[in-house]
Amino acid sequence: MATMEEIAEKAGVSQATVSRVINGYQGVSEKKKKLVMDWARKLDYQLNMTAQSLKNNKSYLIGLIISDISNPYFAEIVHAVEKEATRNGYNIIICNTESNIQREKEAINSLRSRQVEGILLVPANKNAAHLRSLQQKNLPVVVITQFSKLFTSVAVDHVKGSELIIKHLVDLGHTKIGYIGPDKYSGCKEDKFEGFKKGIKNSNLNLDSDYIIKTAGGLPELSSQDVFKKVTSFLKTSDKKIATAYFAYNDLAAFEAIKAFEDFGYEVPLDIAIAGFDNTSLSKINRPSLTTISQPIKTIGHLAFEILLEKISKSESDTESIVLSPSLIIRDSTLMYEKINK
Amino acid sequence: MATMEEIAEKAGVSQATVSRVINGYQGVSEKKKKLVMDWARKLDYQLNMTAQSLKNNKSYLIGLIISDISNPYFAEIVHAVEKEATRNGYNIIICNTESNIQREKEAINSLRSRQVEGILLVPANKNAAHLRSLQQKNLPVVVITQFSKLFTSVAVDHVKGSELIIKHLVDLGHTKIGYIGPDKYSGCKEDKFEGFKKGIKNSNLNLDSDYIIKTAGGLPELSSQDVFKKVTSFLKTSDKKIATAYFAYNDLAAFEAIKAFEDFGYEVPLDIAIAGFDNTSLSKINRPSLTTISQPIKTIGHLAFEILLEKISKSESDTESIVLSPSLIIRDSTLMYEKINK
């Protein structure tokens, strides 16, 4: 690839002048400017951002650490972030961790080594020790899709969202309401489970552990395959007590659960109501379409990037975490209790 | 961030020695080695890859240009590529083009500027002029998920895959077989449509244009929302002739189509058989589960990266394009013609 030096040689000017032209500084004679531009085009010149970064100590690069990009929900996050980054002249380096702490550590080191200006992070484990040390380094970090005590975070209130779902199910007349999902999230409490319990309590119902189908938390990919198996094996037990409505902790899990129930001859929503969480684009398309909680993905991507950019420019910024409101999307997968086949 | 210079100062050695230790060269006394390592740890040293890249003219960075990362199929591709890249010490920069030629051009320039060692590309338009010029520059490029005449490509044979679907539908006894999808792909022929026609011909059926529901090609995201609308408006026409089986050009389109048909009171597969293409993870979960064509996504990601790496090391490599075999996955969305409600 051509360098400024080569252009300078061809155009008979100094390399500094080439730099001035390329970067659009004023104070270069029109004649030389044109000469340089022509040669740049002719030699198919491309600025070497590596050199520029080194010199300016500015990379226009941010890191995006995500647990599982093959989950449509995260894919949409990546989409939103990439769009916003491009609009601001940034590129993003993606690191997929599979919710593995070790890989997350490696990703962080790798990104630091690449001189990224900041990191957008979906943590594998909210209170892993290495996050504390990351906090010490003066590298801007914004946690997304989860609440964080250590970093500024942009996320929907998962507890409140779950409560909304439960309230909706109660409003439909359901009293036997179950939960399908993990009860903890790599060591921490799973907010959606907390919201579920809170919702049950608010409605003066009793928490019945028979209605809770626990699945593996942590590895999204694995756990999502896990839901089908767990529900299926639950349905195979002889002494089972089945709820009339279930809240599955995310859309993917809901899809799997619906599949499992229907394979056993239950119809959703005619026999059992099922709701999800995320409002992925597929929740609308699925049969039945899924009642779920909408997370404003574009807003999350947008805001998170904006905040990160602000942190990058003002090194002392101490933004409050942003808690976005979840909203209930009612579709076909949940039905009035009265209408249910009994 | 600490530099080698600072470590050198603290440890009382030259910066060159620090470099030797950090890079694990032999020929440094154990004593100094330990000294340097200790200080490196103490100062939380991270190699500056920007500087290293500049010096070595090697970035360990590859670009991944994709049309639409929110399509689960591409998300899985990204997943596979990222995994392979990390395993080889590379990072990837993701560029989403929305199938927009202009954005693709910008992405290519941006990546060249970043000194990526190679590009994995899902082209927005196979024969766009700028790809010809990209071919001239000596930057390794591997096209994925599509066949390419200009670059080495790794993809499933779309024509053959489509023929498999049609053959399957014919084997089920269907004679009125339709196609839902674009007939061309930003200027070029859409291989799946070609495969559809070929399949119809092979089975000695007549190509009936009434059975073809054309949708927008090009922008995956838009076109996928388009399918629902197009099928719906087709079903609203009074003089419609409906096929008994439809091949939708990808899974997402198939989901939308199923949704549209069912909204109009048709049951899939009881009234109408529908098949897709891609075998995304959701095709198994969907109700009804989707008959589709499996693309070996992990293999594509794996192979493409491997080939790219080879091109990077041997600058003159001229690998043949790899055409992978599609395979038919039969699920619930297609049923014997005899069993269909008439």
Next chain:
DNA sequence: ATGAAAGCGCTAACAG
């Protein structure tokens, strides 16, 4: 075994 020094491609004073 180790230090000094050149240079990767670029930017930004500084001098003229």
Next chain:
DNA sequence: CTGTTAGCGCTTTCAT
């Protein structure tokens, strides 16, 4: 207006 020069953090050759 434009050229000269120093230097970003690193690797590597050449002395010693």
